[in-house]
Amino acid sequence: MAHPDQKYIDALLTNDQKVLKELYANYSAKIKWMVLKNNGSEQDAGDIIQESLIVIYRRALKGDFVLTCPFDAYFYMVCKKRWLNVLSKRKSNPTVTIEEDQRYIPGEDSFRLAEETLEDEERLQLLKEKIKELGEACRELLRLSWSGKSMEEVASLLNYTYGYARKKKSECLGRVVELVKKSPEYTKLKW
Numbered sequence: 001m002a003h004p005d006q007k008y009i010d011a012l013l014t015n016d017q018k019v020l021k022e023l024y025a026n027y028s029a030k031i032k033w034m035v036l037k038n039n040g041s042e043q044d045a046g047d048i049i050q051e052s053l054i055v056i057y058r059r060a061l062k063g064d065f066v067l068t069c070p071f072d073a074y075f076y077m078v079c080k081k082r083w084l085n086v087l088s089k090r091k092s093n094p095t096v097t098i099e100e101d102q103r104y105i106p107g108e109d110s111f112r113l114a115e116e117t118l119e120d121e122e123r124l125q126l127l128k129e130k131i132k133e134l135g136e137a138c139r140e141l142l143r144l145s146w147s148g149k150s151m152e153e154v155a156s157l158l159n160y161t162y163g164y165a166r167k168k169k170s171e172c173l174g175r176v177v178e179l180v181k182k183s184p185e186y187t188k189l190k191w
Contacts, residue, residue, distance in 0.1 A: 005071035012057045024049075027072055031079045039087065048086070052078045055121045062120075122185070130179040138172035145169055 011019035028049055035045035055078060059065050067074060131139060137158075144154045155165035180186055 001066075001068065003067045003069055003071070005069075006067045008071045008075075009056070009060045009065065009067050012053065013060055023071070027075050030072070030076060034076070034080060035083055038083065040083065044083075044086070048079050048083050052082055055082070058124070059120055126180060126183060126185050127176070130176050130183065133179055134172060134175060138168070138175065141165065141169055142172055142176075 007019055008023050010016070011023065028045075031049050031052075032042065032045040035048055036042070040048075052075065056075070131142065134142075141154065141158060144157060145151065149157070151165055151169070152162055154160075154169075155162045158165065160168065
């Protein structure tokens with residue numbers, strides 16, 4: 001069952017400026033406090049807020065996302081995990097902890113949703129990286145076929161026969177899957 005704060009997810013999807021302003025007014029101060037308290041700047045806080053909202057937006061675009069906890073807790077967890085990633089990249093010691101305000105300790109549902117959202121984003125990043133390793137012809141074929149064009153249109157645009165375009169797409173996808181599975185991040189991301 002959706003939490004009443006689902007309205008913030010819906011606002012992201014529909015670009016409802018009134019509700020998005022409410023979201024910023026209600027939740028940005030807590031994120032700013034967390035970042036500033038943990039070796040960050042106001043610029044860092046703004047970046048984390050924007051990046052986290054983009055991650056949440058992408059997750060919501062899938063259509064099956066239902067917020068089952070307060071947005072406050074979910075958003076905080078997504079921002080916190082993204083900030084931990086930034087801190088671990090900045091330091092030579094990747095084990096970083098964040099000083100927490102006890103009022104902001106989120107519930108179990110928030111942790112689960114934040115983890116799922118960030119794992120989806122990491123999977124997408126890994127997929128994009130591996131697609132870049134393909135040849136130009138494969139990248140173009142996949143880009144066109146994923147843009148919503150039919151395989152007939154893709155074949156025509158690339159001057160391929162329909163049968164060759166389908167076969168080549170299958171080979172390219174197979175190569176991407178192979179590259180992803182060989183990646184050290186593959187097992188970490190629980191595919």
